[in-house]
Amino acid sequence: MHHRPTHWLLLLLTTALLHGTAAAQVDPLQDTTAADPTLAEPDFQDARALQHVGTLVPEGFSLEDSLLPVFDTRALAWIAAVLTLALVARVRPLLTMRNVDALVLSLSCLVLLLRDHPGYFETTPAGPGVRWYAYLATAVIAGYWFVRGLTLLRSARPRPIHANMAEGGLAVLAIAGLVMALTTIGNAPLSDGARDGFLGGLVTAETGHLPYGDIETDSRSPLLYLLFAGANRVVPSTFDSHAGPNEMNWQNHEQWKWINWEDVADLRTVLAVNATLFVLLFAAVTLIGRRLHSTPFGLTLGTLLCFYPGFIECFHQPQVTLPATLLAWTILLATIPGIGGLLAILTALAAGLAWGWAFLALPVLLGYFFGKRWNGFGAAFGLIVGISGIVAGLLYLVAPSMPRPDGAMRLAGWQPAYTAEVAEDGALVINKFNVDQELEGNFQSGFWRYLMRETFTLDTPDLQPALPAGVTAGQVFYQRLDADPTARDRLQASYRNRLASEQPVARLRAATRTVLESTWKPRPQSHHVPERPGTWALWSASGDLPESRWTQIRRGGKVLVGLIALVLGLLLFRAKDATCDQLLGGLLSVAAAAVLISAPGAVSNLVLLAPFVLACLAAGGDPEEPAVPATAPRASAS
Numbered sequence: 001m002h003h004r005p006t007h008w009l010l011l012l013l014t015t016a017l018l019h020g021t022a023a024a025q026v027d028p029l030q031d032t033t034a035a036d037p038t039l040a041e042p043d044f045q046d047a048r049a050l051q052h053v054g055t056l057v058p059e060g061f062s063l064e065d066s067l068l069p070v071f072d073t074r075a076l077a078w079i080a081a082v083l084t085l086a087l088v089a090r091v092r093p094l095l096t097m098r099n100v101d102a103l104v105l106s107l108s109c110l111v112l113l114l115r116d117h118p119g120y121f122e123t124t125p126a127g128p129g130v131r132w133y134a135y136l137a138t139a140v141i142a143g144y145w146f147v148r149g150l151t152l153l154r155s156a157r158p159r160p161i162h163a164n165m166a167e168g169g170l171a172v173l174a175i176a177g178l179v180m181a182l183t184t185i186g187n188a189p190l191s192d193g194a195r196d197g198f199l200g201g202l203v204t205a206e207t208g209h210l211p212y213g214d215i216e217t218d219s220r221s222p223l224l225y226l227l228f229a230g231a232n233r234v235v236p237s238t239f240d241s242h243a244g245p246n247e248m249n250w251q252n253h254e255q256w257k258w259i260n261w262e263d264v265a266d267l268r269t270v271l272a273v274n275a276t277l278f279v280l281l282f283a284a285v286t287l288i289g290r291r292l293h294s295t296p297f298g299l300t301l302g303t304l305l306c307f308y309p310g311f312i313e314c315f316h317q318p319q320v321t322l323p324a325t326l327l328a329w330t331i332l333l334a335t336i337p338g339i340g341g342l343l344a345i346l347t348a349l350a351a352g353l354a355w356g357w358a359f360l361a362l363p364v365l366l367g368y369f370f371g372k373r374w375n376g377f378g379a380a381f382g383l384i385v386g387i388s389g390i391v392a393g394l395l396y397l398v399a400p401s402m403p404r405p406d407g408a409m410r411l412a413g414w415q416p417a418y419t420a421e422v423a424e425d426g427a428l429v430i431n432k433f434n435v436d437q438e439l440e441g442n443f444q445s446g447f448w449r450y451l452m453r454e455t456f457t458l459d460t461p462d463l464q465p466a467l468p469a470g471v472t473a474g475q476v477f478y479q480r481l482d483a484d485p486t487a488r489d490r491l492q493a494s495y496r497n498r499l500a501s502e503q504p505v506a507r508l509r510a511a512t513r514t515v516l517e518s519t520w521k522p523r524p525q526s527h528h529v530p531e532r533p534g535t536w537a538l539w540s541a542s543g544d545l546p547e548s549r550w551t552q553i554r555r556g557g558k559v560l561v562g563l564i565a566l567v568l569g570l571l572l573f574r575a576k577d578a579t580c581d582q583l584l585g586g587l588l589s590v591a592a593a594a595v596l597i598s599a600p601g602a603v604s605n606l607v608l609l610a611p612f613v614l615a616c617l618a619a620g621g622d623p624e625e626p627a628v629p630a631t632a633p634r635a636s637a638s
Contacts, residue, residue: 345369
């Protein structure tokens with residue numbers, strides 16, 4: 001009986017798709033013929049015009065333009081809202097948590113439309129604008145998933161549920177979603193994260209070490225640069241030169257970086273990375289649904305992933321889909337008996353390297369696995385192996401760089417003591433910094449001063465700088481030097497040579513400071529313009545509290561989220577018979593809290609919540625339980 005809605009659903013989706021395509025191609029409020037004279041209706045009284053009707057091809061026209069659908073944002077949001085209710089909600093029984101989940105997920109599709117409403121962003125004398133309430137609604141929705149995770153953590157195993165459609169119809173929808181998502185990835189513009197990952201990957205592939213301290217776009221995850229470095233070797237990108245298409249690499253970057261390479265180069269590497277990450281995410285989500293419930297419900301989750309607007313907008317941003325994919329595989333691997341603890345901890349550590357907040361999943365996973373014999377041993381071993389791998393990566397993949405005045409020095413509460421520049425004759429000139437006043441430190445200053453605990457000076461034969469009167473080279477420290485780009489390149493090579501002869505502990509400390517400085521306090525980038533302001537930017541701009549108070553609120557929120565992760569891990573550890581559903585509840589609560597407290601808030605990067613929310617929908621299913629016929633015979637008393 002639960003397969004009857006299939007025909008109505010397909011009919012409804014077909015109508016919505018046709019409407020969405022038409023709405024995207026023709027704006028009923030605009031007279032296109034008046035705006036473009038080439039589209040004016042031909043004069044059918046002229047025989048010459050009749051000969052050319054249907055043969056005029058607009059500039060830039062391709063066959064794909066006439067075949068692939070183009071979706072209006074509003075139409076896609078309504079399609080996703082209706083599809084979510086049709087695939088997840090059940091009429092009987094009506095008052096269930098599953099129906100509430102479906103309703104919240106469906107309404108969030110429409111809230112995302114108001115998130116980008118052109119109304120007032122900041123609070124005005126007339127009151128908050130539309131976007132303010134939309135931002136608030138996204139925070140409330142994320143708060144719902146936080147509470148939903150707690151209820152799943154504390155509840156007994158829910159009643160088994162079933163998919164609303166037959167497996168064949170779900171397969172058709174899943175394939176349609178895959179085609180639409182891959183088409184979106186292929187047509188999406190180059191995101192900031194993809195640009196940074198691509199450039200950093202070229203440096204990594206060329207030099208053998210991560211690009212921290214060597215290029216301006218060095219603020220991304222080390223895994224992102226390694227991913228692009230490997231992808232560039234398999235699927236290299238090309239640019240047009242005088243001799244024809246030429247492969248893009250860091251050796252010839254001076255030949256193509258001066259042009260508008262983002263628009264004219266054939267960036268196959270970026271397309272391959274985005275498509276691969278999406279396919280891996282789709283596979284993980286589908287397999288999660290299959291393991292927790294059934295194959296039809298796995299296809300249901302995969303379909304929701306492809307159609308939900310908050311997820312689609314992230315598919316061309318590898319800096320977001322990379323941690324989301326790793327988190328999805330963490331959930332999937334955690335369901336494997338025996339070795340699930342080992343594999344899940346390794347992928348969770350990798351996800352933390354891609355998105356720092358993902359480290360909060362470790363206490364929840366450890367608390368769950370430590371209550372199980374072999375998985376507990378595997379989790380502990382995986383933690384040791386993962387940390388060892390991170391240390392090895394810092395020692396062998398990171399070339400430590402000099403601290404920046406606007407980076408580690410400022411975080412340590414220091415001002416530069418000297419400046420360095422290269423004169424016209426090529427000499428390295430050192431001058432005293434004209435400000436002797438130290439900056440005001442905070443609770444982070446001690447940590448950064450420890451990372452900068454070095455005694456390297458310019459007293460080396462390869463430099464021989466020109467010094468101020470009364471100053472010797474042994475008095476000028478690298479970590480208190482402000483150098484211009486040309487002087488920094490020369491000093492950087494000398495600094496790395498000095499550090500290469502130090503003990504591993506000193507090199508590890510300098511490498512850690514280099515990575516944290518680039519990712520924690522990145523260089524200001526002119527082209528890094530966020531698509532929309534974050535939630536905390538809205539709240540601080542619309543409130544009467546000073547900026548310092550909002551900083552304290554965020555710091556307190558971060559501490560609270562960390563404590564929540566520890567408490568949830570402890571609860572799972574004390575529950576020796578904790579189920580996989582309870583583990584999902586703890587992970588969902590931690591993920592929702594992390595998204596809320598992060599700088600973008602719950603209005604962007606929503607694909608980070610996708611693995612946990614979709615896995616929550618599948619929790620409680622039992623694919624092994626056979627359906628009971630309506631006329632089941634009563635058992636005999638004998």
